[in-house]
Amino acid sequence: MKKNFIYLVILSTIGCSAPKQVSAENQTSKPELKSNPLEGTWVLKNVLMGDAMDAPCGFANEGKVKEMNLSFTSEKGNSGDQQKLSGQSSVNGFVGWYTILSFDEKSKTGKIQFDPLITSRMASVDPTFMECENRYFLYLQKSEDFKIEGGKLQLSKTYPLAKGDTGNSPFGESYKNVLYFEKK
Numbered sequence: 001m002k003k004n005f006i007y008l009v010i011l012s013t014i015g016c017s018a019p020k021q022v023s024a025e026n027q028t029s030k031p032e033l034k035s036n037p038l039e040g041t042w043v044l045k046n047v048l049m050g051d052a053m054d055a056p057c058g059f060a061n062e063g064k065v066k067e068m069n070l071s072f073t074s075e076k077g078n079s080g081d082q083q084k085l086s087g088q089s090s091v092n093g094f095v096g097w098y099t100i101l102s103f104d105e106k107s108k109t110g111k112i113q114f115d116p117l118i119t120s121r122m123a124s125v126d127p128t129f130m131e132c133e134n135r136y137f138l139y140l141q142k143s144e145d146f147k148i149e150g151g152k153l154q155l156s157k158t159y160p161l162a163k164g165d166t167g168n169s170p171f172g173e174s175y176k177n178v179l180y181f182e183k184k
Contacts, residue, residue, distance in 0.1 A: 037082065037103060037110070038072035038146065039144065042062035042153050050175040057090055057132035065090035065129050068136055072098065082115065088131040091162065093121040108148045112155070114141045139177050151179040 043097040044056045055061065056068050066088050075084040082097040103110035117137060124130050143155035156178040 033103060035101065036072065036074045036100075036150055037108065038098075038100070038112075038153070039074055041069055041071040041184040042070040044136065044179060045182050046180040047135070048176065048178040048180070050177065056136070057129065059128075067130065069184065070140070085114075085134070089119070089136050091124045091130045091133050092120040092122050093120050094137075110146050111144060112146050114143065117141060136179075142177070143179065151183040153183070155179045155181070175179050 001021045021184075045085070047054045047056060057065055061067075068087070068089055070087040071085060073084045073086075075095045077083065081099045083099070084095065085098050086095045094117045097115040099113045100114075101111035101113055117140070119137070124133075139157070140155065142157045145154075145156045145158070147156075156176050158174050158176050160174045
């Protein structure tokens with residue numbers, strides 16, 4: 001009896017419990033899309049960094065860097081949910097995979113997840129071009145939301161402000177970084 005009591009105390013202390021039942025309404029499922037709303041090539045036109053709109057590299061391109069773009073395909077990856085993407089940054093080309101987590105056909109908005117990108121390894125003589133590329137890759141891979149409207153695509157990530165920063169902030173409680181693309 002004493003032994004059973006000890007086992008009961010140990011089990012209750014470590015929190016053993018029966019597995020929770022997951023209801024159908026709490027399960028998330030991948031969207032069944034008729035077609036891929038992102039498919040095609042998109043050219044980067046502007047970058048929003050919180051409250052400042054900027055050119056893709058922070059200066060008028062005038063042929064100084066390669067056209068920065070992103071091509072979404074419907075080619076499936078190993079997991080079945082992933083699809084292939086490729087593109088060009090200011091210096092290097094890249095390939096990778098993305099997953100559309102959700103998409104609302106009516107509002108043309110959705111959630112997206114990017115896997116790490118594989119890039120070529122060329123370097124630029126001008127460190128400004130490499131900084132531009134790093135910013136592009138960072139914003140691209142951190143993007144969580146997308147919106148398609150009139151041949152334009154927005155990829156964005158919303159960041160909460162630290163506690164105490166919201167009092168004087170023009171953003172309210174959060175700010176966004178947004179990549180603005182146009183369909184090629």
